[in-house]
Structures are given as structure tokens and as C-alpha cells.
Amino acid sequence: MTGFAGAWAPDTPADAHVQWVRASWEAIRPFSTGGNYVNFQMPDDDSSRTASAYGRNYRRLQRVKAHFGASKKAQFISHQEAEKMPPLKIAIDAMSGRPGQGELGLLNWRPGGGNSWFLPGTPMQGQKAGELDRLARGIYDEHGMDFMVMHVASARFARGLHVLVWNRADADENRRADACYRKLAAEFARRGVSVGRAPIDYQDLHAGMLMPEFRNACGAIKKALDPNGIIAPGKYGIG
Numbered sequence: 001m002t003g004f005a006g007a008w009a010p011d012t013p014a015d016a017h018v019q020w021v022r023a024s025w026e027a028i029r030p031f032s033t034g035g036n037y038v039n040f041q042m043p044d045d046d047s048s049r050t051a052s053a054y055g056r057n058y059r060r061l062q063r064v065k066a067h068f069g070a071s072k073k074a075q076f077i078s079h080q081e082a083e084k085m086p087p088l089k090i091a092i093d094a095m096s097g098r099p100g101q102g103e104l105g106l107l108n109w110r111p112g113g114g115n116s117w118f119l120p121g122t123p124m125q126g127q128k129a130g131e132l133d134r135l136a137r138g139i140y141d142e143h144g145m146d147f148m149v150m151h152v153a154s155a156r157f158a159r160g161l162h163v164l165v166w167n168r169a170d171a172d173e174n175r176r177a178d179a180c181y182r183k184l185a186a187e188f189a190r191r192g193v194s195v196g197r198a199p200i201d202y203q204d205l206h207a208g209m210l211m212p213e214f215r216n217a218c219g220a221i222k223k224a225l226d227p228n229g230i231i232a233p234g235k236y237g238i239g
Contacts, residue, residue: 001037002032003037004020004021006018006021034052035055036049036053038050038053038054040095041053079092086102090102090103090105091103110146110167111169112167112168113168114165114166114167114168116177116181116199117161117163117199118136118181118184118185118195119160119161119195119196119197120132120159120188120193120195121158121159121194121195121196122158122159123158123193124153129151129160132191132193133149133160135187136149136162136184139183139187140180142180142183143177145165145166145176145180146165148162148163149161149162159196164177164180181202185202185206185209186209189206189209
């Protein structure tokens with residue numbers, strides 16, 4: 001994946017920088033797959049860019065949109081509508097290169113600023129995804145945590161972003177948050193579902209749940225690419 005980023009000082013003309021980014025993309029475009037990373041799209045991109053990002057899955061995405069729209073169980077929010085919604089506007093600004101402190105507001109969901117994410121790769125099967133969501137909700141309830149999950153869907157799996165928020169100044173909430181994360185990890189692993197990312201405190205936990213053969217294969221790849229150990233040791237026991 002190749003990305004071009006233009007940056008300029010405030011109150012200075014932007015045209016030359018924007019033109020450079022666009023010209024650079026057009027120069028390498030003949031050598032690309034024709035697709036693009038959807039997170040890098042800009043507000044002024046048209047629907048053809050969206051179609052390029054999803055490729056042959058774009059029609060499937062349209063069918064999903066139509067299905068949930070007809071069922072009245074979900075709502076499609078356009079970019080123009082999202083601009084008027086403060087929580088979504090924060091995400092739009094972040095993805096459009098306008099950083100701010102809005103996303104840090106998540107840490108204020110509960111007093112104390114405790115925040116951790118459990119990120120399993122959920123198979124793209126509706127029944128399986130539903131089962132895992134019900135499993136996670138039960139574990140959250142068991143530990144007295146507020147259940148929050150988002151699914152970022154791709155062609156093969158959906159990354160389930162399970163958010164844990166708690167008061168770090170409360171010893172009992174610290175204990176319950178830790179126990180909740182560990183049980184989520186254990187129960188998902190027992191069903192053959194691992195994570196794509198993990199907080200530093202739980203990387204060894206997840207590494208211990210992986211098959212030794214997989215860990216050995218990752219270690220062999222690391223040694224082949226970095227025989228002198230110049231690159232920092234990898235996460236999840238890959239070193």
C-alpha cells in the first residue's frame with residue numbers, strides 16, 4: 001500500500017500541495033491494482049473511489065445496505081449526514097487529516113479514564129458473528145461492564161472492536177475489567193477465534209493461546225527477514 005500525504009502551514013495556499021498529492025497518485029496508478037484503502041478516502045471523492053476500494057465486494061456491500069435498510073434494523077448514514085453528528089464528525093476529521101482531541105473523549109465515558117480494547121477477528125458468517133456477540137455480552141454482564149462492540153467488515157472477517165471502559169481509581173473496577181478481558185480472550189480462543197491486536201498487558205496471554213507451530217513459523221520468518229536482530233522484537237511472542 002502506498003500513500004501520499006501533503007502538509008502545509010496554516011494560512012498558506014493549499015493548491016500546490018493538493019495538486020502534488022493528486023499528480024503523484026496518478027503517476028503510480030497504472031502500476032496499482034486499481035483499488036484503494038477506504039480509510040484514506042477524502043470527503044470530495046466520488047462513488048467510483050468507494051467502488052474501487054471494495055472491488056468485487058462492492059455489489060455485496062450494496063446488497064447488505066439494501067437488506068438492512070428494508071428490515072428497519074439498521075440505518076445507513078451518508079457522509080453529509082455524518083458531518084452533522086458530533087461523534088461521527090470526530091472520526092471524519094481524524095481520517096481527513098484534521099487531528100484533534102475529540103477521540104480522547106472516549107476515555108471520559110466513565111470516570112477514571114480506564115480504556116482497553118479486545119479485538120478478535122470474527123468470521124464473516126452471520127450466525128457465527130451473532131453467537132460471538134451474545135457470548136461477549138454475557139461476559140460483560142457477568143463482570144458488570146458496559147457492553148460496547150463495533151464490527152469493521154472485510155471480505156473474509158470482521159474485526160470485532162470490543163471496548164472496555166472503567167474507573168482506574170476504583171480497585172474493584174480494575175479487577176473486573178482485567179477479569180472480563182481475560183475471560184473474553186479465553187472463551188473466544190476456545191472457539192478458535194484469535195485477536196488481530198492486543199494491549200501490551202495481554203500480549204503474552206494471547207501468545208500462549210496460539211499453536212506452538214504458528215509461533216515457531218512467525219519466529220522463523222522474523223529471523224529470515226532480520227537475521228542480525230536489528231528490528232525490535234515483535235509482539236505476541238515473536239522475537
